Amino acid sequence: MRDMILAVCGKGGVGKTTVTAVAARELCRLKSTKALVVDADPGGGLEMALSIKPNKTLNDVRKELIEEVKEGKRDERDLAVSLDYLLAEALTEVGNLAFLSIGRPEDEGCYCKVNVLLKDAIAGLAGRFDVTVIDAEAGIEQVNRRVMGEVDYVLLVSDTSTKGIRVGETIKQVADRMVKGEGAGLLINRVLDERAVDLIKASTFLEVIGWIPEDDTIRRFDEEDKSFFDLPDCPAVVSIRNAFEKVGLV
Numbered sequence: 001m002r003d004m005i006l007a008v009c010g011k012g013g014v015g016k017t018t019v020t021a022v023a024a025r026e027l028c029r030l031k032s033t034k035a036l037v038v039d040a041d042p043g044g045g046l047e048m049a050l051s052i053k054p055n056k057t058l059n060d061v062r063k064e065l066i067e068e069v070k071e072g073k074r075d076e077r078d079l080a081v082s083l084d085y086l087l088a089e090a091l092t093e094v095g096n097l098a099f100l101s102i103g104r105p106e107d108e109g110c111y112c113k114v115n116v117l118l119k120d121a122i123a124g125l126a127g128r129f130d131v132t133v134i135d136a137e138a139g140i141e142q143v144n145r146r147v148m149g150e151v152d153y154v155l156l157v158s159d160t161s162t163k164g165i166r167v168g169e170t171i172k173q174v175a176d177r178m179v180k181g182e183g184a185g186l187l188i189n190r191v192l193d194e195r196a197v198d199l200i201k202a203s204t205f206l207e208v209i210g211w212i213p214e215d216d217t218i219r220r221f222d223e224e225d226k227s228f229f230d231l232p233d234c235p236a237v238v239s240i241r242n243a244f245e246k247v248g249l250v
């Protein structure tokens with residue numbers, strides 16, 4: 001098992017959750033593939049896009065463990081969470097897919113701790129699945145803190161803005177030091193005019209692995225709060241699938 005761990009990274013609002021939700025849609029059709037889908041963004045959003053009601057989040061599990069230590073039900077020395085415990089408590093299974101969500105830590109200190117737990121969970125759980133897809137938090141923080149250390153492929157998503165591309169480039173530079181796998185590529189989203197893709201190709205050192213058109217179906221599904229599992233083969237879905245085929249995820 002563990003063919004690939006892929007993290008979807010990029011600036012805020014560029015389409016990371018959309019791309020991850022479409023990955024889940026594609027993977028659920030490959031019934032014999034066991035896939036882990038991780039919402040690593042404390043802001044959430046992936047469950048909503050997929051209409052999933054998650055079990056406990058990693059942050060919930062962490063808080064419960066602390067309570068158990070306080071009440072004397074658990075020894076402080078064994079605060080390290082066992083994989084079986086995580087599997088039982090924090091994974092939500094839907095067919096061949098399993099979901100794990102980081103949850104919403106209350107403050108900066110909790111954020112650090114739950115990120116460490118997430119890093120361990122990814123390292124421990126990914127081996128039990130064929131593929132793992134992670135919807136990362138916007139920006140470089142989780143890459144910089146090695147939360148994505150086990151990742152094989154960093155999929156950088158950006159809109160056509162210069163800012164979005166530059167954030168992608170910065171993430172790639174940090175990933176070169178902080179991520180084990182060397183694979184990385186840029187997927188350009190919300191393209192209105194294909195000429196923009198050529199301009200970006202000429203101005204970035206990132207490998208452009210594909211582009212996604214601006215697509216009304218995506219916007220409508222978001223507006224109407226429909227599950228991305230039910231998306232038709234609209235142009236955005238087809239181009240996202242092509243990108244995943246290219247990197248070997250599906």
Ligand SMILES: Nc1ncnc2c1ncn2[C@@H]1O[C@H](COP(=O)(O)OP(=O)(O)OP(=O)(O)O)[C@@H](O)[C@H]1O
Binds near residue numbers: 018190
């Ligand atoms: N190809 C597209 N066509 C039309 N709308 C899109 C497309 N891609 C994304 N969107 C819309 O852009 C918005 C932001 O997308 P999304 O939530 O996937 O971004 P994100 O990178 O996960 O954001 P955040 O950093 O806040 O988590 C959503 O409303 C989504 O519907």
Ligand SMILES: [Mg+2]
Binds near residue numbers: 016017018041044135
């Ligand atoms: Mg998101």
